[in-house]
Amino acid sequence: MAAVISSAPPAHAAHVGANAMISIRDVSKSFGALKVLDHVNIEVARGEFLVLLGASGCGKSTLLNLISGFERSSTGSVHVNDREVRDVDPGCGMVFQQYALFPWKTVQQNVEFGLKMRGIARRERGKTAQHYIEMVGLRGFENSYPGALSGGMKQRVSIARVLANDPDVMLFDEPFAALDAMTRQVLQEQLLSIYEKSGKTILFITHSIDEALMLSTRMVVMGAKPGRVVQDIHNDLPHPRTAEVQLSPRYIELKKSIWETVQLEVMKSLEQVKQP
Amino acid sequence: MAEKKKWLQNSALLSISAASLLAFLLLWELICRSGAIDPVFLPAPSQVLGRALRMWDQNSLIANIAASGRRVMVGFFAAVVVAIPLGIMLGTSRVARAVLDPILSFLRPLPSMSWIPLTLLWFGITETQKYSIVFMGSVTPALLYVIEATQGIDPILIRAARNLGANRWQVMREVILPGCMPQILSGMKVILGLSWTCVISAELVAAKEGLGFMIMNGKEFFQTDTVVLGMVLISFTVLITDMVFRLIQRSVLSWQQ
Numbered sequence: 001m002a003a004v005i006s007s008a009p010p011a012h013a014a015h016v017g018a019n020a021m022i023s024i025r026d027v028s029k030s031f032g033a034l035k036v037l038d039h040v041n042i043e044v045a046r047g048e049f050l051v052l053l054g055a056s057g058c059g060k061s062t063l064l065n066l067i068s069g070f071e072r073s074s075t076g077s078v079h080v081n082d083r084e085v086r087d088v089d090p091g092c093g094m095v096f097q098q099y100a101l102f103p104w105k106t107v108q109q110n111v112e113f114g115l116k117m118r119g120i121a122r123r124e125r126g127k128t129a130q131h132y133i134e135m136v137g138l139r140g141f142e143n144s145y146p147g148a149l150s151g152g153m154k155q156r157v158s159i160a161r162v163l164a165n166d167p168d169v170m171l172f173d174e175p176f177a178a179l180d181a182m183t184r185q186v187l188q189e190q191l192l193s194i195y196e197k198s199g200k201t202i203l204f205i206t207h208s209i210d211e212a213l214m215l216s217t218r219m220v221v222m223g224a225k226p227g228r229v230v231q232d233i234h235n236d237l238p239h240p241r242t243a244e245v246q247l248s249p250r251y252i253e254l255k256k257s258i259w260e261t262v263q264l265e266v267m268k269s270l271e272q273v274k275q276p
Numbered sequence: 277m278a279e280k281k282k283w284l285q286n287s288a289l290l291s292i293s294a295a296s297l298l299a300f301l302l303l304w305e306l307i308c309r310s311g312a313i314d315p316v317f318l319p320a321p322s323q324v325l326g327r328a329l330r331m332w333d334q335n336s337l338i339a340n341i342a343a344s345g346r347r348v349m350v351g352f353f354a355a356v357v358v359a360i361p362l363g364i365m366l367g368t369s370r371v372a373r374a375v376l377d378p379i380l381s382f383l384r385p386l387p388s389m390s391w392i393p394l395t396l397l398w399f400g401i402t403e404t405q406k407y408s409i410v411f412m413g414s415v416t417p418a419l420l421y422v423i424e425a426t427q428g429i430d431p432i433l434i435r436a437a438r439n440l441g442a443n444r445w446q447v448m449r450e451v452i453l454p455g456c457m458p459q460i461l462s463g464m465k466v467i468l469g470l471s472w473t474c475v476i477s478a479e480l481v482a483a484k485e486g487l488g489f490m491i492m493n494g495k496e497f498f499q500t501d502t503v504v505l506g507m508v509l510i511s512f513t514v515l516i517t518d519m520v521f522r523l524i525q526r527s528v529l530s531w532q533q
Contacts, residue, residue, distance in 0.1 A: 068439060090441035100436035104454045104531045113450075114440035145531045165440055 020079075021046045021169060021201040022067060027076035028226075029062055036062045038226035039076075044169075049195055049202045051216035053209065053258065055266050059227025060205045064171050067203065068092045081168045090114060093162030097174045099154040101146040107133065107157050108142040114165030125164075132160040135194060152183035159191070163198065172204040176211070188214050192240075209258050213251060214241050221258055223265040225272055231261045319501040324508065327501040341509060343486040344475050347403070348517075351410020352471040355418050356464060363422025364452055373423075380416060388413025388474040392481050401482045406475060413474035414467050421463030425456035458532065461525045468521060472514050487513070 022044040029037040036059040044050045052060050065071040066078050069088040078085045080092055093114075101110050108129055115125035133142060136156040146154055155175055162170055176184040192215060195202060206212055212219050213235065221231035233254065237245055245251055301321050307313060308320035315323065331337040366373050391412045399405035429452055437451045479488025487506050494502030 070435060070439075088438045090439065092439070094436070094439045096432060096436065098432055100430075100432045102433060102437075102451065102454070104457070113437070113442075117437075117441045117443075117446055117450075147531065161440070 035226040051212040054222035058224040093167035355414035359418035367426025425459035
């Protein structure tokens with residue numbers, strides 16, 4: 001067990017090496033006097049499905065903003081596909097919890113958005129959009145406006161919109177947190193099959209341990225105040241991750257191990273709140 | 277079933293409104309006919325209608341409406357064409373706001389009437405003078421509406437657009453402009469009403485045709501029926517433009533339903 005669960009994060013960097021799609025090197029970030037991230041090192045390999053787990057306030061979203069270029073780190077550097085991140089770049093496609101669809105555009109137009117920005121001809125981008133709309137199971141809804149769709153459908157449009165743009169990396173910021181449990185499960189399964197088909201590198205944020213175990217190939221647990229890596233686990237659960245897998249001893253073992261770490265972190269940050 | 281009931285309710289309410297209007301006109305007519313009020317002070321509706329028919333025959337009715345309508349449209353559209361891009365620029369750039377804020381703050385409290393002497397001096401009693409009055413009266417409030425609308429855009433939509441590869445200019449055209457459209461359109465409806473008051477006040481002071489001119493001309497010759505007719509026509513044209521505007525609004529904002 002000790003072999004797969006290492007609590008020293010940089011140890012992982014060694015086996016990733018030159019194959020890294022995202023490398024976060026010694027990154028710290030402060031907003032004024034508030035330190036949000038403290039010397040974070042994470043390397044994400046090409047084709048990996050990395051889930052970042054942590055309670056609120058551990059700087060997960062800030063980390064995502066640094067990778068997507070919306071914010072700059074105070075120290076350290078972030079590289080995506082061997083290029084240092086200096087500005088917002090469509091190479092890192094983001095799926096937001098709030099969907100962020102353009103309400104005045106149809107499903108089709110939303111999915112085409114990135115291609116249109118790149119000046120791709122109408123017919124070609126129509127074809128590409130159609131492909132991804134079908135991939136997320138929304139055929140027949142091409143001409144609907146987002147206002148007429150359910151939360152789960154909106155999030156599928158949002159995923160198709162990022163896929164159509166063919167990014168190097170897909171970033172998911174708690175994408176299913178606002179959905180009901182059943183819809184969430186369906187979307188998790190769909191996301192896994194999209195991941196397998198597309199081979200994209202995925203960085204996914206959640207605070208649900210089950211979601212992390214269901215989706216990831218690797219999990220990084222973050223601690224809060226300031227945000228840092230506290231546990232880095234290779235998820236060796238077999239695919240497909242059926243109900244049977246979720247009842248297996250290995251699943252429960254992993255869940256327990258993560259829960260202990262998370263619990264410790266939550267307790268620590270509660271202590272900090274009590275004694276200001 | 278519920279649909280039908282609603283329709284019945286609506287048509288019942290509409291009939292009540294129509295009856296109320298008729299009763300009002302009838303009462304007005306009866307009071308005037310009874311001789312209680314001198315027609316020079318207030319003409320009967322039938323007199324106003326008679327004047328309208330006579331002016332129709334002389335083609336001056338349509339000519340006056342068209343003159344005012346044209347002035348409103350030219351001044352209003354010029355104001356909108358300036359206000360939308362400028363307002364989006366001001367709404368998204370703090371530097372641009374810092375540059376233009378003092379000028380806007382100076383222009384904002386000025387009523388359009390206060391521009392009449394200067395514009396008469398610059399342009400004389402011309403169409404350009406009327407256009408400029410409408411423009412000056414509409415452009416500042418239109419700008420303020422657009423600036424406010426740009427600030428109501430959900431910032432996450434701008435983030436999403438940038439993340440998908442949109443540059444600054446594309447964000448403005450593809451996100452900010454359409455995202456502002458609902459507020460801009462409802463603001464423009466208010467501005468259009470304002471444009472009408474601008475043109476009437478300009479015509480009341482100096483004009484050779486138009487609804488404002490018609491009212492002043494009626495006054496000169498003690499034709500109170502012409503004055504009332506002018507007022508009625510102003511009201512009608514504003515109501516009709518409002519209706520047309522609502523149709524445009526509905527088709528442009530079809531995604532909201």
